[in-house]
Amino acid sequence: MSLHHPYDDTLARYAAGRLGAGPSLVIATHLAGCAECRARVGLFEAAGGALLEEAPAAAVRPDLFAAALRRIEEIAPPAPPPRHASPLDALALPPWRRIGSGLQWRRLRLDYAPDANVIMLKVAPGGKMPHHTHRGTEYTQILQGAFHDEFGRYVAGDCIEADDEVEHQPLIDSDVDCICLAAFDGRLRLQGFFGRLLQPLLGI
Ligand SMILES: [Zn+2]
Structure with a gap:
């Protein structure tokens, strides 16, 4: 059971096809692993994104967004979406x-979006992810x-969105390798020893 989920506005943008290929x-x-968020996406899809199309997502005040969400829930009771x-x-x-x-990594190539920045990182127990900040948002799904x-x-199943206010260096505290899938919709700035190694490899 995930404790950390994508934000509602991210799920709405996903449902409306307005999120980049990597994210x-x-x-x-x-x-695929979170029934709760599948239901949220089903709700947004059922509403056809009509209410959300009225204003750019970035300009929607949180209270307006919550009000829109309540209206969607009233007019479109969520149907259980198919399992993905x-x-x-x-x-x-x-x-x-x-x-x-x-520390191991690999870059994923998406045929339909060759420029997408999507990577997987595998870090041994007790290890640290590269120290980094972002320009734009980093989306991370923990696979293991x-x-x-x-x-x-x-933990595995959690999704984390970190924006450019965040500067962090996650520490692996599981007894197995931690494997993460991460995508960026802006430029990533890596710091520290691993960061300097990784930056030229990623070409970002
Ligand atoms: Zn979720």
Whole structure:
């Protein structure tokens, strides 16, 4: 059972086809394992995004968004959406590349969106993710293991959205490798030793 889910406005943008290819892949992976968010997306799809199309998502005040959501719930009781297979099942995943002690990564190529920045990271227990900040939003789905940072603890099934206010260095605290799927809709700035190694490899 996930404790951390994508924000409602992200699910609404996903439902309306307005999320980039990379972030959409992360959200679809979350949906494959999260009935609660599948129901939310089903609700947005049932409403056809009509209410949300009236104003750009970025300009919607939270109280207006909540009011719109209540209206959608009134007019469109959620139907149970079909179970989705994980989109990762359909992708040919490249081999892992080791870039340091306890840290491996691979970049996913999406045929339909060659420029999308989507990576998987595998970090050994006790290891740290590269220290980084973002320009734009980073979407991360935890596929295996767990980590924590100064904001909380996150386990397999959780989805985390971090915007450019966040600067963090997650620490792996599971007894198995932590594997994450991450996409960025802006530029990622990596810092520290692994960051300097990873940045040129990613070409971002
Ligand atoms: Zn969810």
